[in-house]
Amino acid sequence: MLPTIEWRSDAVVMIDQRKLPVSEVYVFCKTAQQVxxxxxxxxxxxxxxxxxxxxxxxxxxxxxxxxxxxxxxxTEFQKICDLMAATRPTAVNLFWAIERMKKTxxxxxxxxxxxxxxxxxxxxxxxxxxxxxxQSCRAMGAHGATLVPDTARILTHCNAGALATAGYGTAxxxxxAAVEQGKTIAVLAGETRPFLQGARLTAWELVKDGIDTTVxxxxxxxxxxxxxxxxxxxxxxxxxxxxxxxxxxxGTYGVAVLAKEHGIPFYVAAPLSTIDLNTPDGSxxxxxxxxxxxxxxxxxxxxxxxxxxxxxxxxxxxxxKYVTAIITERxxxxxxxxxxxxxxxxxxxxxxxxxxxxxxxRQPAVGSGRPAGGRQx
Amino acid sequence: MLPTIEWRSDAVVMIDQRKLPVSEVYVFCKTAQQVxxxxxxxxxxxxxxxxxxxxxxxxxxxxxxxxxxxxxxxTEFQKICDLMAATRPTAVNLFWAIERMKKTxxxxxxxxxxxxxxxxxxxxxxxxxxxxxxQSCRAMGAHGATLVPDTARILTHCNAGALATAGYGTAxxxxxAAVEQGKTIAVLAGETRPFLQGARLTAWELVKDGIDTTVxxxxxxxxxxxxxxxxxxxxxxxxxxxxxxxxxxxGTYGVAVLAKEHGIPFYVAAPLSTIDLNTPDGSxxxxxxxxxxxxxxxxxxxxxxxxxxxxxxxxxxxxxKYVTAIITERxxxxxxxxxxxxxxxxxxxxxxxxxxxxxxxRQPAVGSGRPAGGRQx
Numbered sequence: 201m202l203p204t205i206e207w208r209s210d211a212v213v214m215i216d217q218r219k220l221p222v223s224e225v226y227v228f229c230k231t232a233q234q235v236x237x238x239x240x241x242x243x244x245x246x247x248x249x250x251x252x253x254x255x256x257x258x259x260x261x262x263x264x265x266x267x268x269x270x271x272x273x274x275t276e277f278q279k280i281c282d283l284m285a286a287t288r289p290t291a292v293n294l295f296w297a298i299e300r301m302k303k304t305x306x307x308x309x310x311x312x313x314x315x316x317x318x319x320x321x322x323x324x325x326x327x328x329x330x331x332x333x334x335q336s337c338r339a340m341g342a343h344g345a346t347l348v349p350d351t352a353r354i355l356t357h358c359n360a361g362a363l364a365t366a367g368y369g370t371a372x373x374x375x376x377a378a379v380e381q382g383k384t385i386a387v388l389a390g391e392t393r394p395f396l397q398g399a400r401l402t403a404w405e406l407v408k409d410g411i412d413t414t415v416x417x418x419x420x421x422x423x424x425x426x427x428x429x430x431x432x433x434x435x436x437x438x439x440x441x442x443x444x445x446x447x448x449x450x451g452t453y454g455v456a457v458l459a460k461e462h463g464i465p466f467y468v469a470a471p472l473s474t475i476d477l478n479t480p481d482g483s484x485x486x487x488x489x490x491x492x493x494x495x496x497x498x499x500x501x502x503x504x505x506x507x508x509x510x511x512x513x514x515x516x517x518x519x520x521k522y523v524t525a526i527i528t529e530r531x532x533x534x535x536x537x538x539x540x541x542x543x544x545x546x547x548x549x550x551x552x553x554x555x556x557x558x559x560x561x562r563q564p565a566v567g568s569g570r571p572a573g574g575r576q577x
Numbered sequence: 578m579l580p581t582i583e584w585r586s587d588a589v590v591m592i593d594q595r596k597l598p599v600s601e602v603y604v605f606c607k608t609a610q611q612v613x614x615x616x617x618x619x620x621x622x623x624x625x626x627x628x629x630x631x632x633x634x635x636x637x638x639x640x641x642x643x644x645x646x647x648x649x650x651x652t653e654f655q656k657i658c659d660l661m662a663a664t665r666p667t668a669v670n671l672f673w674a675i676e677r678m679k680k681t682x683x684x685x686x687x688x689x690x691x692x693x694x695x696x697x698x699x700x701x702x703x704x705x706x707x708x709x710x711x712q713s714c715r716a717m718g719a720h721g722a723t724l725v726p727d728t729a730r731i732l733t734h735c736n737a738g739a740l741a742t743a744g745y746g747t748a749x750x751x752x753x754a755a756v757e758q759g760k761t762i763a764v765l766a767g768e769t770r771p772f773l774q775g776a777r778l779t780a781w782e783l784v785k786d787g788i789d790t791t792v793x794x795x796x797x798x799x800x801x802x803x804x805x806x807x808x809x810x811x812x813x814x815x816x817x818x819x820x821x822x823x824x825x826x827x828g829t830y831g832v833a834v835l836a837k838e839h840g841i842p843f844y845v846a847a848p849l850s851t852i853d854l855n856t857p858d859g860s861x862x863x864x865x866x867x868x869x870x871x872x873x874x875x876x877x878x879x880x881x882x883x884x885x886x887x888x889x890x891x892x893x894x895x896x897x898k899y900v901t902a903i904i905t906e907r908x909x910x911x912x913x914x915x916x917x918x919x920x921x922x923x924x925x926x927x928x929x930x931x932x933x934x935x936x937x938x939r940q941p942a943v944g945s946g947r948p949a950g951g952r953q954x
C-alpha cells in the first residue's frame with residue numbers, strides 16, 4: 201500500500217503529491233506550521249487524508265510544545281487547532297479530525313492528565329484516526345464492490361484513492377475491492393484540471409496496482425458515455441450535506457449530469473467523517489476558490505494571456521437527485537438521503553459511542569450492496 | 578483584424594497557433610506540403626481556416642509546378658488535392674474548399690485555359706474563399722447578435738474566432754457583433770483541453786479586442802451554469818450533418834447537455850460550408866483521434882504516468898436535440914433541421930448558382946434572428 205502519510209515521533213512524513221507522477225519525493229514536516237502549509241499547498245490533499253494530516257499536525261505541534269503547565273499547553277493547543285482549521289474550508293473531515301483531537305484533549309485534561317500524558321493521548325488519537333481511515337476504506341470497498349458488475353468500465357474523477365486517504369482509497373477502494381474479487385475492471389480517469397489529480401495521481405496509483413487505466417481530459421466524459429464506454433461512475437466527496445448534496449472536486453457535477461442523461465449509475469464513496477449533518481444542503485457548503493496560477497500555468501508554461509480573468513473554484517456541489525447511492529464504511533445509503541444518512545450516522549453513535557466510526561457494521565435501515573445497473577433516481 | 582492567414586504569391590503565411598499566447602510567430606509555407614503539414618500539426622486550425630489554408634496550399638502548389646502541359650499539370654493538381662484531403666478528417670470545410678478548387682480547375686481546363694491561366698484562376702478562387710469567409714463571419718455575426726440579450730454572459734468552448742476563420746470568427750463573430758451593437762457582454766471561455774484553444778486562442782483574441790473574458794477549466798462549465806452565471810452558449814462547428822447533429826471540438830457535447838439541463842440556449846455558429854447534407858447524421862462523421870502526447874504533456878511537462886492508456890478524440894457529436902439554433906451567414910436555422918438546413922443550402926444555390934455563398938441574403942423559410950432566452954427544443 202502506498203505511504204500517503206506516516207507518523208513519526210519527530211515528523212509527519214508525506215509523499216509530495218504536487219510532484220507526482222514525475223518524482224516520488226517525501227516531505228518531512230517538523231512543525232505544526234509545516235503540516236498546515238503542506239495541507240494548504242496540496243502537498244497532501246483528499247478529504248480523509250487532510251483529516252489525518254491535521255490530527256498528526258496537532259499531535260506533532262503539542263509534542264514540540266515547551267509548555268509546562270496545562271493552561272499554557274491548552275492555549276497552544278487551541279492555536280494549533282485554529283491554524284489547521286484555516287487551511288482549507290470545504291473538506292469537512294478536517295474539522296471532524298480537529299474535533300476528535302479537541303475531545304481527546306478535553307477528556308484527558310478533565311481526567312487530570314499531565315502535559316506528557318495529554319501529548320501521548322493526542323498521538324494515540326492521531327494514529328487511531330489514521331488506522332481507522334484505512335479500515336473505513338476497506339469496509340467501503342467491500343460494500344461498494346457489490347454495486348460493480350463482473351465486467352465494468354468505471355469512470356472516476358479527481359483522486360479518491362490511497363493518496364486521498366490514509367490508504368486504499370474511497371472511490372478507488374471500491375475499484376480495488378472489485379478487482380480483488382476477480383472482477384474485470386477498466387478505469388477511465390478524468391484528468392481533473394486544473395490540479396490534474398486524475399492524470400497525475402489516480403493513474404499513477406492504479407497503474408502501480410496493475411489496474412487497466414485510461415486517462416481522458418475531463419471534457420471527453422460525455423462522449424465516452426454517449427459511445428457506451430462507461431458502465432458506472434464512482435467518485436469521492438469532500439463534504440456531504442444532510443440532504444445528500446455532495447461537494448467534491450470541480451467537475452464532479454458535470455459528470456453527474458452527464459451520467460443521469462445517459463442512465464449511468466453515479467456513486468459517491470466517502471467515510472462517515474465526510475457526512476456533515478450540520479450542513480442542511482449543498483448551498484451551505486463553503487467552496488474554496490484557489491489561486492489563478494493553477495489555471496493559468498502548467499509548471500512554467502503559461503496557458504492564458506495577460507488580461508484574461510480566471511475563475512478557480514476547487515469544488516462544486518452535486519445535488520442529491522443526481523446521486524444513485526452513497527457508499528460508506530457502514531453501508532450504502534440511497535434516497536431519501538435525509539433519512540438514510542441520519543440513520544447511518546446514528547447507528548455509528550450507538551455502535552461506537554466514542555465518535556469513532558465502527559467500520560464494517562451495517563444497518564438494515566440503510567441496506568448493504570445491491571447489484572449495479574439501476575437507473576438514476 | 579487578426580491576420581490568421583495571408584496569401585502571398587510565393588508563400589502562405591500563418592500565425593503559429595501552437596505558440597500563442599506566449600509568442601506571436603509567423604510560419605511561411607513555401608510549398609503545398611508545408612501547408613499540409615501546418616494543417617496537420619495545427620499551426621492553423623478551425624474548420625473555416627482549414628478550408629482557406631487548403632485552398633491557398635493548392636494554389637501555391639500549382640504555382641510552384643514546373644508542368645508545361647495541362648495533363649501533367651492536372652496529375653499534379655490531383656496529387657496536391659489528395660495531400661490536402663489527408664490532413665484532417667472531421668472538418669468538412671476542408672473537403673468543401675478542395676471541391677471548389679477542383680471545380681475551378683475543371684472549368685478552366687474545359688474552357689481551354691493555359692497552365693498559367695489555370696494557375697491564376699486557382700489563386701483567384703483561393704482569395705475568394707478567404708474573402709468570402711470573412712464576409713460570411715460578418716453576416717453570421719449580424720444574424721447571431723439578434724439572439725443575444727442586451728446584457729449577456731456567454732459561454733464558449735474551443736476557439737471559433739478570428740483565428741479559426743479568415744477573420745472575425747463564427748461564434749466569436751456573434752460575440753463581436755453583439756459588442757459592436759453596444760451590448761454588454763462578458764465571455765466565459767472554456768480552456769478546451771487538451772490543445773487549450775480556449776485558454777490560449779479565444780482569450781488572446783478577445784482580450785486584444787477589449788472584451789471582458791474569463792477563462793475557466795472545462796469542468797467548471799456546469800458549476801457556472803448552476804450558479805446562474807451563463808445566459809447562453811455559442812460555439813462553432815467542424816461539420817453539421819443534414820439532421821442538425823453537430824461535430825465540434827471535444828467537450829462541446831458535455832456543454833450542450835449541461836445547457837439543456839439548465840434551460841440555457843445552446844447556439845452553433847457556422848458557415849454553410851460546414852453543413853454537409855451528404856452526411857445524414859452525426860454517427861457518420863469521422864472523428865479524428867490525435868496523438869497521446871497532446872494529453873500526456875503540456876509543453877515539456879509530463880502529466881500522466883507511464884503505463885496509463887490515453888484517449889484523444891479531437892471532436893464529439895452533439896445530437897441536434899440539444900441545439901437551440903444554428904446561425905449561418907444566410908440566416909438562423911431551427912428544428913426540424915432536415916428542413917431548415919436543406920432550405921438554407923438550396924436558397925444559396927438559387928441565389929448564387931456558383932456554389933459560393935451569397936453572404937447576408939436571407940430566406941423567409943428559415944427566419945432571421947429571434948430574441949434570445951427561449952428554452953431548448
